[in-house]
Amino acid sequence: MQLIPCPWCGPREEAEYHYGGQAHIAYPDDPQGLTDQEWAQYVFFRDNPKGPFAERWMHSAGCRRWFNAVRDTATHRLLTVYRSGEPRPEVPTP
């Protein structure tokens, strides 16, 4: 089973976590001001890269805190983890 390094608890088995999809999606500052196209992008459209992807995980069977990870979706290799609120770190492309 894949080990995921929680930034607070350290490496734990994948089954302890829940997935949260793409990271760094901010709620719009002025939702009323968005066009339909912009609102659709916010609600329904997410990046779907084959390669490094910044995404959210929650350590639901541990500290129950959200954090972010950069993971390569082609290899499933976790490249780095970082705490929510921190900017996406530079990750050398494997």
Added chain:
Amino acid sequence: MTLADVEHPDFLWRNPDPASGYDVVVVGGGGHGLATAYYLARNHGIRRVAVLEKGWLAGGNMARNTTIIRSNYLWDESAAIYEHALKLWEGLEQDLGYPLLFSQRGVLNLAHTLQDVRESRRRVYANRLNGVDAEWLEPEQVAEVCPIVDISPDVRHPVLGATYQPRAGIAKHDYVAWGFARRADEYGIDLIQDCEVTGLDIRAGRVVGVNTTRGRIAAGKVALAAAGHTSVLAAMAGLRLPLQSHPLQALVSDLLEPVHPTVVMSNAVHVYVSQAHKGELVMGAGIDSQNGYGQRGSFHIIERQMAAALELFPVFARAHLLRSWAGIVDTTPDASPIVGLTPVAGLYLNCGWGTGGFKATPGVGWCFAHTVANDEPHPYNAPFTLDRFTTGALVDEHGAAAVAH
């Protein structure tokens, strides 16, 4: 043609090098791409067609799915296209002149909670209004259709009933691909393997060709039928799609005596099971939650799936897992596909079938070919536009589709 004639399929089609250009280039040599090419020739007389496949023919999701065919979807839009597909399945062996082991053994969709029961009955009524055969079965009737299902009330997920579509069933996925490939080849369509698209040549808003690992190929039109890799291809045209690619796992047991007469699906416990003609139990799981292009999934998903399967089918306790694998499925926010035009002239999308594209193979081939040939959606795929995510006209099939396709 008998079954014995199709044991060695190597020479059912030529293996040509790409020509310099085609009227239509179909990207993706799986079931959808092959069916689209076939119907382009058969229904629309378009034969200067190439199907480009980055690996080997039908080696992606077409080789990895659990081959369930049904049309019992909730909404009118879905019922229309899936029932169109099912009607084509019913004549497909004759049409292709090829045995597909198409077996209408019925499908049970189990209900385990009162909410399931209400939704299932609603779906049965909706199916009947749309001319789709559907029945509601009480637990004792479920046991009559499939005696190995445990209907005792004291299990973790008791069977409170099921929807039943008698015309549903399974087919042999490889034979389906080979059947379409053979006929497409006879029409003169080039099926080009080991040919990965690396770029889309777009000039003044119109696609004019594709760059591939085997050189540039000019194209009047380009039709994407690449399932889990559609986002990667669309990005080459600057298109962002509401798709997420996930691993979807399945497995087979060793070969067993015939014990399972139908197809059983359970959304609540994330498992769906049939028994192939050869004798192995074929089981599918829910998607792995994380995005992934790796064609493999996490083992705990399989463990949970087996736990659920064993509770539903105690008789499976002594079966052995022979092998497991994963495909890459492209899921959409409303669990319905995207089939139609794009903002780029001459570029067409067929994607978002998520966990359930196999059953649609002939239907989507028919409709996508129409869309490409006429530069206009077929009425059956007209509701499944990309812009429904902006207009809000979603076709929410999470109940009928969701995990267990």
